[in-house]
Amino acid sequence: MTEQQLTDSTNLNTTLMYFAYPDDDLTKPGRPVPGAYFNLGNIRFEVLQVDAPRREGDKYIYPVHLLQIHDPNIR
Numbered sequence: 001m002t003e004q005q006l007t008d009s010t011n012l013n014t015t016l017m018y019f020a021y022p023d024d025d026l027t028k029p030g031r032p033v034p035g036a037y038f039n040l041g042n043i044r045f046e047v048l049q050v051d052a053p054r055r056e057g058d059k060y061i062y063p064v065h066l067l068q069i070h071d072p073n074i075r
Contacts, residue, residue: 014066032050044070
């Protein structure tokens with residue numbers, strides 16, 4: 001899929017996941033940032049958007065919008 005096809009598509013398979021961290025510093029390694037990729041088992045995701053966190057006790061909960069990517073190299 002080309003970039004233009006992706007932006008023109010209205011049927012994207014997006015997922016919302018929540019990530020908990022002990023602080024609100026998204027510049028630390030391993031934190032979700034738009035454009036980053038990660039694998040969860042044999043499924044690959046691209047981070048589309050990271051919303052503002054909400055504080056719950058001693059943790060910050062980040063809503064992260066993800067796009068599932070088909071990668072034929074992951075089985």
